[in-house]
Amino acid sequence: MISAQSVWEDLVKIRERSPLVHNITNFVVMNNTANALLAIGASPVMAHAGEEVEEIAGACGALVVNIGTLNPQWVGAMEKAMLKAREGGVPIVLDPVGAGATSYRLDTVRGLLAAAVPQIIRGNASEISALVSAGTTMKGVDSSLSSDSACGAAKTLSAMHGCVVSLSGETDYIVQGGRLECVRNGHPLMPRVTGLGCTASALSAAFAAVNGEAFAAAAHAMAVMGIAGEIAAREAKGPGSFQVHFLDALYRLREEDIGSLLRAGREAA
């Protein structure tokens, strides 16, 4: 089970080691993702050319593959990078953005999963559900389901691929094999800011770069996301100021913030 102590220890490691996180991610969130990684102390690099992804994936601490704005050239580079990361023992986080929105996205995620299994799949309830039952479609990239209702799908997906599934929502569910961890931090403003799910995936990679236990890394990342979100919301007047305070909160996060705010355990609230 995660604890304030275990979250804090990983955060300190990120700040000390500044792991290189390779992101092949969507155009909408590249800037936010890079800034969130810098704010927690990691070193982000964005690179998607087939000519260079293997060299970077082979040298980084963790790889994030996010299909938010995909096309065939990018998908080819994603596969190359994942194979190289797998080969070198570099942890991979896969973010199936909008997987249920088009058959192209669904097919792409299935192809990537067939090529190389990631350590962590992080998605919202509609995305995780779409990966398990083909009939579950979604409109766009926002979830229309509660995370509670998709917890079963997360378990199924984890069993299918033998990896951690990190299902985010009002309660975050981190599952693997028979293990389940719930994180109940966060704030209603968070889904009103684009790309905070993508940021969660990037932070999961930063934690996976310093913690070989992917289950713990995924849970620690969701805890830090939620806690920083709660701190940011205290002074936010809307989604604009929330984003500013969120980066500041990630940068300033202290052990006592985690100790006083963490709400995690093996069961939802």
Place this chain on the structure above:
Amino acid sequence: MISAQSVWEDLVKIRERSPLVHNITNFVVMNNTANALLAIGASPVMAHAGEEVEEIAGACGALVVNIGTLNPQWVGAMEKAMLKAREGGVPIVLDPVGAGATSYRLDTVRGLLAAAVPQIIRGNASEISALVSAGTTMKGVDSSLSSDSACGAAKTLSAMHGCVVSLSGETDYIVQGGRLECVRNGHPLMPRVTGLGCTASALSAAFAAVNGEAFAAAAHAMAVMGIAGEIAAREAKGPGSFQVHFLDALYRLREEDIGSLLRAGREAA
């Protein structure tokens, strides 16, 4: 004629229905555009791959096509999406960013207009003028003309294509057939922030998704842009803080804000 009441009613519908807005837009503004749509209550999706644009355009509430950073692959996807939207009765907003800056942009916009007429063309004075008289060139994407001087071009463009033309500037002119609406809200800091024109196009699409009358939708969007801009400017110390307050203002906008600030009518000030 638009009224505070009609603007507010559409805004409430956006917040209640959270329409899916499909954006094929430029790299510079994707993040802002998505955040502005989320802030007013819509659900943005960015997708540009030829493999998936039709599926999304067919399922969305409105489509935005913005040529700010175009290339041939993207232009092909734009045309596909516009044809699909047209077929399904999905309203389209076309933003001819920098149309007068290069012949490639001008040719692209003409090609898109020949393929499928949008409900709304929204641009600045130089862009609208360039679409009407080929001799009007512009340097880059910022307008060198006042919107007052381009009002005639907007009428001509509207007559040429039988669609609404939303011409933004110090005064916004919304024209269609013999109809004219002026919105005189806004603030001088707005052109100092990149992509607020693109945001105006995206918000026009959100309004068009809930209001079948494209003329009213375009005018309501410009009113909300300008009013949120005035509120944001009250506390802004420059274009950085302006952007933060602008998203907060879109999110918090109340009926009384619109009632007290709206300056619209059939004539410029």
Place this chain on the structure above:
Amino acid sequence: MISAQSVWEDLVKIRERSPLVHNITNFVVMNNTANALLAIGASPVMAHAGEEVEEIAGACGALVVNIGTLNPQWVGAMEKAMLKAREGGVPIVLDPVGAGATSYRLDTVRGLLAAAVPQIIRGNASEISALVSAGTTMKGVDSSLSSDSACGAAKTLSAMHGCVVSLSGETDYIVQGGRLECVRNGHPLMPRVTGLGCTASALSAAFAAVNGEAFAAAAHAMAVMGIAGEIAAREAKGPGSFQVHFLDALYRLREEDIGSLLRAGREAA
């Protein structure tokens, strides 16, 4: 030697003339770069299609080529634009982002330098070193070297290509031929925000557009970056609020701010 007076005079020229700055730059920073250029008074345009880069590069006041997220199509357009700019006497700033991170980046920069020499190469210590000695690799895009240690490499690179090299870091070194200028402004939060190096390159282009002396333009840009950074840091609580205040500071920068804060000279501190 640069002075508060010379920095201020160029800044006034940018505000008065609003030079068009053509950016072929990476996806991560496009928005920031455009906003920073608007904040100091320039007019940014982002365009990367082979179909239009020559038309824009031929009409602009300065060209920025930044390889932060490159691929073969973009590199082809960069070369086209650089050749056109060279032909028309338009100053070019080249930013070799992550040059030492992959052989693809290094080869690309060398190819661009062989095609057309820029007026200014601006990079961090690892990037400048990698361009001089092939054995210097870097992890990702952040520098692992101090700028002090790379000053020799900057001189060598400048001599190799006969252009200004602007080496940024705790102390910025601007070198050309036997000339050296040090700028010691800035703040430790700056490397915690993504793309401020890219912003420095874009501002260098804005200054080069109004000052035919590339050495002075490069130094003035670094001075403005560092001074705005110090002003922003006064009120910043972390990298989120820093970014907001930074744009505001660029927009509001006064002659007396430069006079009281500039720390520049021919030697490091």
